[in-house]
Amino acid sequence: MTEGPRARLIESAIELIREQGVHAAGLSALLERGKASRNSLYQHFPSGKSELVEAATEVAGARMSLVIDQVTATGKPEQWLGGLVGWWRKVLDRSHFTAGCPIVGAALAEHEPAVQAAAGAAFVDWNQRLAHALSEQGMPAERAKSLASFVISALEGAIVQSRALKSTEPLDDVLANLTVLLRAG
Template identity: 50%
Template sequence: MSAVRPGPRERLISTAIAMVQERGVHATGLSDLLRRSSAARNSIYQHFPGGKQELMVAATETAGAVVAARVDRLAETGDPAAVLRAMIAGWVAELEDSDFRAGCPIAAAALAGPDEPAITAAAADAFAGLRTRLDTTLRAAGQRDSARTASVVISAIEGALLQARAAKSVQPLRDLEAILPRLLSPA
C-alpha cells in the first residue's frame, strides 16, 4: 500500500520549515520554496493569502507544535533529565544529518526582525509553549522555580545549537548534556 502524498499546503509548510532551518526567514525565497516543495505558484496564495509572511507564521506554528508534541511524549517518563537528553540527542542527530546546516526554525523565525512582527510573534508563542511544557514537567518532578528553570533550559539549548552550527561540532550540546541536568534536580 502506498503512502498518501501530503497536499500542497503541507508540502509548503514542511519545505518552509526545512529552508528556514538552513537559511533563515529572509533568505528563504518563494521560487526556491516552490521548486523544493513541488507546489504550483498559485498554491502559496491559495493556501496562504497573506503570502510569504502567512506561510512563515504557519511554518513557525507547525514547528512549535511538532517540538511541543515531542516534549509532551518525552515528559511521560516523568524524568526531566531524560527529556533534556532526548531533546539534545534529537538536535545532535539533526545537525549531523544536515552537515550542520539545519538550526532551530523557531529561533530563525525569532530573528526575522522588527519588520516581520507576525513571524516573530509566532516564534514567541512557540517558545512560550515550550517553556510551559517544560515548566509543567519540572514542577511535576518537584523542581523549585520550575518556570525560570524551563526558560534557562530553552535558552541553553538554543545557545548550544547556535554554537554547534557555527563550530560545526556537537560539543556545545554535549557540554550542555553534561552540565544542565544538575539544574533539573528537585532540590
C-alpha cells in the same frame, strides 16, 4: 497518500528556515522545494510568503511541543535533558550541521511581526510544558518556570553554536552542566 501543495509548502518553509533563516528563504526556493506554483501559494496563503512562514513556524513549534511532551512523559528531568539533546544531536548530524531550529530563524525575522510572534508563542509554549513537567516532579512553580526557560535558552544557544562549529560539543556541554543543575533542582 501524497501530501497536497499546502503541506508541501509548509514543509519547504520549515526546511528552508532551518537552513537559511526567514529572509534568505526566497519565494522561488520555497515554491521549488515545495513543488508548488504561485497560484497554489496564494490559494492556500492569500497573504503570501509571510502567511506561509507564520504557518510553518506554528507547525514547527507544535512538533517540538510534542517532542517535549514525549521526552517528559517518563523518567527524571536529567533524562529529559538527555532526550532533548540526543534529539537535536541527530538532527544536526543528519543535516551535516546545516539545519537548526526553525523557531530561532523565525524569532530573528524582525520585519515580520506575525512570524516573530509565532516564534515567541512557540517558546512560551515550550517553556510552559517543561515548567509544568518540572512542577510535576515536585519543583516549586516559580523555580520550574525559571529553570525551564533557562533550559530552552541553553539548548537553543547550543544548537546555534553547534551549527557554527560543525560540532555537537556545545550540546554535550549543555547536557553536562544542566544535568548537575537539574539533579540539584
